[in-house]
Amino acid sequence: MNVAPAIQLEGVGRVHVTDSGDEVHALRDIDLTVAAGEYVVIVGPSGAGKSSLLNILGCLDAPTTGSLTIAGAPVSELSEGQIARIRNERIGFVFQSFNLIPALTARQNVELPAVYARVPRERRRRLAMAALDRVGLGDRAHHRPNQLSGGQQQRVAIARSIVNEPAFVLADEATGNLDSKATEDVLGIFDELHRLGTTIVAITHEDDVAARAERVVVVRDGRIAETYRNRERVLI
Incomplete structure (x- = not known):
């Protein structure tokens, strides 16, 4: 039985229009297929189009041209409500800046996607x-972000990204603000998620992060310039 790819982009372009009316082509003719359970890292210089690509993969932006298909469903044919549901229930997001709410505890931050998914209170607490x-922070559930280290805050953010058991996780420079020890902790969590079958797509500018993936996609000037598989994956 054929299994639909987790994500498929065909001929995707993304054009931004500046205040002066000029067109900026962030992406051009992107063809990319990510298999279910694959671990892919996207690399490239600043301004290459990495974040624009991740935003489209996460249904945060729509392609100007081309098509995005998630688990066999063409996103352009879905309603705004259906797309919002995909973002909340099928995709987990991890960002460089953590994006935790300071007034909430770690557990309450992790619960938020389940709240939006209307999961009953007691069940979402168990899930959180x-x-x-x-992610090794069960004993920090009642701490607020300012009571946690940067690495711990990122682990809370990862816990939040997986609380609804998404099909795939998108990470945008998830280790960019972390020291080497915290980076190893976060990458170890990604390795474990991947081992358990979660599809992971990550943006990075760090070679040691790229070395952990099965496949590396190099983006330059809004295009995929190169793609290759890591022959010797670096695992803890």
């Missing part, structure tokens, strides 16, 4: 605690 346990 299970996600925190998976």
Whole structure:
């Protein structure tokens, strides 16, 4: 039985229009297929189009040209409500800046996607605690972000990204603000998620992060310039 790719882009372009009316082509003719359970890292210089590509993969932006298909469903044929549901339930997001709400505890931050998915209170609390346990922070559930280190905050952000058990996780420079020890902790979590079958697509400018992936996609000037598989994956 053929299994639909987790994500497929065909001929995707993204054009931004400046205040002066000029067109800026962030992406041009992108063809990219990510298999279910694959671990892909996107690399390239600043301004190459990496973030524009990730925003389209995460249904945060729509392609100007071309098509995006998620698990066999063409996104252009879905309603705004259906797209919002995909973002919340099928995609987990991890950002460089953590994006935690300061007034909420770690558990409450992790619960938020489940709140938006209208999961009953007691179940979402159980899910949040299970996600925190998976990232090794079950004992920090009642701490607020300012009581946690940067690495711990990012692990809370990862727990939040997986609380709804998404099909895939998108990470945008997830280790960019972390020291080497915290980076290893976060990459170890990604390795474990991948081992358990989660599809991971990550943006990075760090060679040691790229070395952990199965496949590396190099983006330059809005195009895929090169793609290759890591022959010797670096695992903890």
